[in-house]
Amino acid sequence: xRTSEPLxxxxxxxxxxxxxxxxxxxxxxxxxxxxxxxGTDGLAAARREVEAAGGRALVLPTxxxxxxxxxxxxxxxxxxxxxxxxxxxxAMATLYAPCEQIVPDDLRRATEVTYLGxxxxxxxxxxxxxxxxxxVIVQVGSALAYxxxxxxxxxxxxxxxxxxxxxxxxxxxxxxxxxxALTMVQLSAFNTPQFDWARTTLPCRPRPVPPVFQPELAAQxxxxxxxxxxxxxxxxxxxxxxxxxxxxxxxxxxxxxxxxGYRGQRSDTPLPPGHPxxxxxxxxxxxxxxxxxxxxWLHHHAPEAIATLTAGLLALALALVLR
Numbered sequence: 001x002r003t004s005e006p007l008x009x010x011x012x013x014x015x016x017x018x019x020x021x022x023x024x025x026x027x028x029x030x031x032x033x034x035x036x037x038x039g040t041d042g043l044a045a046a047r048r049e050v051e052a053a054g055g056r057a058l059v060l061p062t063x064x065x066x067x068x069x070x071x072x073x074x075x076x077x078x079x080x081x082x083x084x085x086x087x088x089x090x091a092m093a094t095l096y097a098p099c100e101q102i103v104p105d106d107l108r109r110a111t112e113v114t115y116l117g118x119x120x121x122x123x124x125x126x127x128x129x130x131x132x133x134x135x136v137i138v139q140v141g142s143a144l145a146y147x148x149x150x151x152x153x154x155x156x157x158x159x160x161x162x163x164x165x166x167x168x169x170x171x172x173x174x175x176x177x178x179x180x181a182l183t184m185v186q187l188s189a190f191n192t193p194q195f196d197w198a199r200t201t202l203p204c205r206p207r208p209v210p211p212v213f214q215p216e217l218a219a220q221x222x223x224x225x226x227x228x229x230x231x232x233x234x235x236x237x238x239x240x241x242x243x244x245x246x247x248x249x250x251x252x253x254x255x256x257x258x259x260x261g262y263r264g265q266r267s268d269t270p271l272p273p274g275h276p277x278x279x280x281x282x283x284x285x286x287x288x289x290x291x292x293x294x295x296x297w298l299h300h301h302a303p304e305a306i307a308t309l310t311a312g313l314l315a316l317a318l319a320l321v322l323r
Contacts, residue, residue: 006056007031008081009226010074012064012121013091015042015282017192018140021219021289022088027053029223034077034084036062036070037091039282064091064117065109074124083132086226087125089118089162090140093279094155096200096265106199107154109279114158119165122182129180136226139166139184140218143239146186147246147253149209150261151202170231181229185222186243188236190215193287199277207267211238215289 009026013019015037023033027050035043035050035057043059050057058080060073077084093113095106122137129135145163148156163184170182189208192215200206213236221235234240245253276283 007085008034008077008083009086009088010034010036010077010084010121010125011088011090012036012062012117014046015039016287017194017289018187018190018215018218018222019088019090020046021215022090022222024049024053024289025216025219025223026086027055027057030055031086032056032058032081034058034060034073034081036060036064036073037282038063039278039284039287041284041286042282042288045286045288064121065112067116067120067123070117070120070124071127074128078128084125084128084135086136086138087121087129088138088140088222088226089121090222091117091121092140092155092158092194094152094194094198095277095279096151096198096202096206098151098201099153101201102154106279110154111158111161114155115161115165118162122165122169126180130176130178133179136181136183136229138222138226138229139163139182140222141184141186141232143186143188143234143236143242147242147250149257149265151265183225183229184232185218185225186232186234186239187218187221188213188238190218192289196287197276197278197283199279200271200275202266203271205267205269205271206265209238209261209264211236219289 009031011019011023011033014023014035016039020042023035023046026033032055033050035046037043038061040061043061047057047059058077060076062069062073064070091113093110095102095110118139125135125137139162141163142159144152144156145159166182166184173180173182189212191208191212195206195208198206218235221233225233
């Protein structure tokens with residue numbers, strides 16, 4: 001990825017979690033990274049990390065739910081650096097609650113950030129990429145775009161909507177014979193600050209459904225997808241399992257999740273008094289990014305793995321023959 005001309009990357013949700021890890025991963029490869037998020041403390045820390053890696057950073061405090069703010073951020077990137085090579089739509093917001101306990105303003109906000117924020121980012125990127133007939137848009141998705149779970153209906157709905165929007169747009173780009181690439185990275189459960197600051201009506205702190213991976217794995221996949229844009233990239237074997245099970249036995253999954261989906265998302269840690277959440281406003285402070293997946297390793301290194309395995313089997317067969 002290191003070339004004479006730096007790669008220009010935009011990452012939304014860049015201040016923490018998977019977005020923060022993605023910023024680091026691109027910066028380590030010499031990219032110049034525009035950082036979009038609401039939390040100024042996290043953005044400032046992310047900027048220092050990019051510069052420490054030898055790259056350049058452009059801090060753009062942005063609420064992705066506001067289309068005008070997203071357009072303005074894209075214009076700032078063009079003004080500063082001339083073009084955009086990669087746009088990563090990663091920003092998200094969620095809440096943990098049974099559907100009947102979700103108030104309309106909270107549902108609307110989670111949808112506007114997670115779904116419409118990615119739509120606004122995609123359209124802003126296209127306005128600058130299509131005239132150049134080049135660029136890659138990476139949608140950070142989830143296995144929950146295929147298989148919804150209880151207590152996260154707004155997030156599941158938003159990710160499913162983003163997948164549908166992305167499929168429609170992909171067909172349009174093919175129709176237009178555009179060289180702009182569109183890919184979606186479907187993730188398993190990751191250990192991020194989301195579970196510390198998500199709004200919830202539960203009496204205890206939410207947790208990801210095991211097995212849980214570290215955000216650096218997601219960042220590797222996002223960077224890889226930006227260089228090898230396929231229709232979809234799935235990260236973590238649990239995501240594969242969920243997607244396959246949804247195709248084969250959705251009714252059985254409904255009942256299984258009804259029994260296990262509640263307890264699986266609840267930790268044993270009670271919520272502290274005044275528990276802060278980031279649904280409508282960022283939580284102050286720098287929250288950073290926060291195991292690896294053999295399925296992703298195999299996906300990424302399949303030719304080498306197959307060659308090594310084949311060579312090993314041939315060597316073993318030859319040794320047995322010569323005994």
